[in-house]
Amino acid sequence: MAASWANIALLDTWQGLFDLTRLAARGGRPSAEAYWTAVLVVFFAAAVGAFAVGIRQKVPRYVRIPLGDISLILALISISTVLWRLNGGVLPTVDAGLQLLSARERLGASIATLFAAALVWRHWRSCMRAGKNLLLLLSPFLIVTIGRASVAASKADFATLDGITPSVGIATARAGPRVVIIVFDELDYIYAFGARPERVHLPFFDQLRSESVFATNVSPPAGETGLSLPSYMFGRPITSVSWRPPHSVAVRYLGEPVPKNIDDELSIFSDAAQLGASSELVGSFLPYCRWSFAALLERCTWRPMTWGGVFDGPEGIGNSLIRQILALVVVGNRSAHIARIEQLTAASVRAVSDSTRRLIFLHLPIPHFPPVWDARHDRYSLLRISPRAYFDNLVLADNILSRIRIAIDRGATAEPTFLIVTSDHPWRYGPIDGRVGGKIPFFVRTPSAKRIEVSSHVDAVRLRALTSQLLDGKLTTAQAVASWLASPRPD
Numbered sequence: 001m002a003a004s005w006a007n008i009a010l011l012d013t014w015q016g017l018f019d020l021t022r023l024a025a026r027g028g029r030p031s032a033e034a035y036w037t038a039v040l041v042v043f044f045a046a047a048v049g050a051f052a053v054g055i056r057q058k059v060p061r062y063v064r065i066p067l068g069d070i071s072l073i074l075a076l077i078s079i080s081t082v083l084w085r086l087n088g089g090v091l092p093t094v095d096a097g098l099q100l101l102s103a104r105e106r107l108g109a110s111i112a113t114l115f116a117a118a119l120v121w122r123h124w125r126s127c128m129r130a131g132k133n134l135l136l137l138l139s140p141f142l143i144v145t146i147g148r149a150s151v152a153a154s155k156a157d158f159a160t161l162d163g164i165t166p167s168v169g170i171a172t173a174r175a176g177p178r179v180v181i182i183v184f185d186e187l188d189y190i191y192a193f194g195a196r197p198e199r200v201h202l203p204f205f206d207q208l209r210s211e212s213v214f215a216t217n218v219s220p221p222a223g224e225t226g227l228s229l230p231s232y233m234f235g236r237p238i239t240s241v242s243w244r245p246p247h248s249v250a251v252r253y254l255g256e257p258v259p260k261n262i263d264d265e266l267s268i269f270s271d272a273a274q275l276g277a278s279s280e281l282v283g284s285f286l287p288y289c290r291w292s293f294a295a296l297l298e299r300c301t302w303r304p305m306t307w308g309g310v311f312d313g314p315e316g317i318g319n320s321l322i323r324q325i326l327a328l329v330v331v332g333n334r335s336a337h338i339a340r341i342e343q344l345t346a347a348s349v350r351a352v353s354d355s356t357r358r359l360i361f362l363h364l365p366i367p368h369f370p371p372v373w374d375a376r377h378d379r380y381s382l383l384r385i386s387p388r389a390y391f392d393n394l395v396l397a398d399n400i401l402s403r404i405r406i407a408i409d410r411g412a413t414a415e416p417t418f419l420i421v422t423s424d425h426p427w428r429y430g431p432i433d434g435r436v437g438g439k440i441p442f443f444v445r446t447p448s449a450k451r452i453e454v455s456s457h458v459d460a461v462r463l464r465a466l467t468s469q470l471l472d473g474k475l476t477t478a479q480a481v482a483s484w485l486a487s488p489r490p491d
Contacts, residue, residue, distance in 0.1 A: 001132060001135040001136065001139070002136065003139070004135040004138050004141075006254035012367065019185045025058060025432065030236045035286055036075065037176065038241055038325070049286065053157070054389045058343075060217045074144070080445075083126050085403065086150060087114070088386060091467070099190045104420075109350070118285040125391070126471065132322070139482050143388070147178045149187060151487060160161065173278050173356070173358075174275070174276030175415060176275065176276070176358060176415060176471060176473060177415055177416050177417070177418060177471055177473055177476075178357070178358045178359075178413065178416070179358065179359050179360070179417075179418045179419075179420065179467050179470050180362070180404075180408060180417065180419050180420070181359045181362065181420045181421075181422075182401070182419070182420070182421045182422075183229070183232065183361075183362065183363045183422055183423060184364055184397050184421070184422075184423050185284070185285075185363065185365050185367070185368040185424055185425075185428075186368040186369070186423065186424070186427060187394075187440060188380065188423070188426040188427040188437040188439040189216070189218070189423075189426065189437075189439035189440055190427075190435060190438060190439055191391065191394065191435065192205060192424070192441060193436050194439070196391075197251040197389075197391060200375070201393045201395070202386055202394060202395065202398040203398065204398050204401045204402040204405065205397075205401060207446060208419075208421060208443055210444040210451055211442055211450070211451055211453060212419075212443070212446075212449075212480050213443070213444040213446065213450075213451075213485065214451070214452070215443075215454040215458040215485055216439075216441075216452075216455055217439070217443040217454075217455055217456065217458060218422070218439060218441065218457075218458045218459075218460050218466075219439075219440075219458075219459055219460060220424060220460050221238070221459075221460055222237065222238065222239075222424075222427045223425050223428065224243055224364070224424075224425060225285050225298060225425065226285070227365060228424035229283070229286055229424055230251055230262070230286075231294070231321075231461050232268070232424075232460070232461065232463045233267045233268050233361075233464065234262070234267050234268075235267075235268065235462070235463070235464030236253045236461065237254040237461050238252065238253060238254070239252050239253070240252040248261060249261070249291065250262070251264050251265070253458050258405075262291055262293075263291075264463055265291045266283075267464070268359070268361070268467055269281075269293045269296045269297060269361075270296060271464065271467070272296070272359040272467075272471055274357065275468070277356055277359050277471050278298045278356055278358055278359070279296060279298060279357065279358070280297060280298055280351045280354070280357045280359075280361070281294075281300045281301070281302075281353055281359070281361045281362075282300075282302070282347045282348045282361070282362050282363070282364075282366040283301075283302045283363035284302060284303050284304070284305055284340060284344055284363055285304065285363070285365065286302070287299060287304070287430065288302050288364075289301070295403065298357065299351070301344070301351075302355045303343055303365075315491065325411050326334065333373050334370055334381075334382040334383075334384075335382060337365070337370055337372050338372050340365060341364070341365060341366055341372070341396075341400075343363075344364055344365065345364070345400050345403060345404075346480040348362045348364065348400075348406040348407075349403055349404060351453040352404055352411055353407045353410055353411040354411060355411045355412070355413045358415075359471060362404070363424070364397075365415060366393055366397045366400060366464045367390060367393030367394045367396065369390070369393070369429075370384075370394070371384035371385070371386075371389030371393055372384065372393065372396070373395060373396035374392060374394050375391070375392040375395040375396075376466075387429060387430075387431060388433065390427060390432060391432075391449055401421070405419075416446075417447065418446060419444070419445040420440060420442075420443065420444050420445075420466070420467070421440045421441070421443040421445075421461065422440060422443070422454070422460055422463065423439065424440075426440050428440050428441055442458060442460055442485075444466070444478075446476075446481060447480040450477075450478035450479075451478075452478050452481075452482040454478065454482050454486050456485075456486045458485050458486075466484065466485070480481075
């Protein structure tokens with residue numbers, strides 16, 4: 001039962017084992033250690049269970065530990081964890097949903113919860129017996145996990161893609177304007193600027209707003225990262241992405257019935273290459289460095305978004321084993337997300353500090369949940385749960401923006417530098433404190449640092465066209481950028 005419990009809780013490993021093709025296409029190739037430690041965790045749980053049973057048989061009857069009940073409590077916790085993670089891994093989804101209920105509906109839900117808890121307490125032994133039977137019924141999947149993990153670990157290619165340097169690049173680099181693009185994941189205009197609580201201070205975002213062309217009525221390319229980021233890069237709204245073995249990706253553009261292979265599509269980096277601008281990309285979630293445009297980059301760095309960091313790349317047996325175990329609990333996901341943020345921030349600072357790069361595209365996994373920042377004490381935290389912690393993540397995003405701005409200034413050249421800051425989608429989990437999100441911000445800081453507010457509707461998918469205009473020197477002033485954004489004409 002202990003081994004079956006561990007097997008159930010390793011949900012990320014299951015997803016990878018049962019769908020290796022999709023994992024390889026979308027999330028990259030995980031390390032061999034991640035697979036082998038899945039097997040080790042299961043055997044470790046079985047050994048602990050056997051050891052516990054042996055101790056129970058040897059201790060005196062009057063001090064006998066109710067190991068059966070304890071193990072089943074752990075089983076119920078693990079099953080709850082799995083259900084939580086299937087729901088997206090964020091408790092605020094539930095919390096935000098409760099905020100939408102009326103007072104009477106909340107009272108009814110509370111009474112139903114108390115009644116269910118009393119029923120379980122009254123029939124505790126029956127629930128325990130049902131839990132035992134469930135674990136035993138699911139135990140044959142141990143064979144599947146161990147078998148699939150062994151095959152995958154022996155046949156898969158586990159090369160890391162972090163920091164790849166493609167061999168093609170651009171033919172001839174030319175001097176010209178520099179463009180730095182920062183896409184903060186799930187940065188919401190309403191919560192960050194429109195209806196920000198007084199206790200939340202974002203000095204660097206406020207400074208950027210005071211010296212930029214700032215659009216206040218912006219629609220994102222799509223409602224999720226997997227569609228918005230490709231839309232930004234290819235310059236057209238994308239409605240679906242299909243992952244084809246082994247690493248090919250097909251996208252379906254809005255209004256077109258037939259999907260197209262992205263290997264055949266021109267991108268924001270193709271435009272830069274034609275203008276003689278060297279490029280670098282740092283991103284999360286999507287395997288950018290596997291896509292065809294990576295050959296046009298001087299450097300590409302990405303990190304996958306996996307629960308607990310289980311498939312985040314080779315770390316050695318010891319660290320991978322720790323990852324697998326921590327993935328069973330919420331803290332493991334927080335810890336992995338913190339490491340991911342710091343790695344990508346360091347890569348971003350390195351990228352913008354290189355004055356030879358004329359186009360730098362950064363996609364950072366913040367302020368996206370899980371909540372990992374404690375703004376009150378100015379430090380990372382592993383125990384934040386409430387949707388209000390989104391505002392703390394906003395403070396972390398502000399801190400990261402300051403680090404990147406300092407690095408941009410240090411890497412400045414005689415050529416002008418344009419800074420574009422936006423988001424892929426707004427907050428998606430319902431109102432926080434009665435406030436409703438739903439928009440994204442869009443900044444363009446020009447060398448003159450002039451503030452202009454654009455209130456007309458702006459479609460953020462025009463980011464590719466705007467970047468091309470800036471790199472080509474066709475837009476040079478804040479007024480020209482503002483007029484271009486406000487113009488309804490197609491690009």
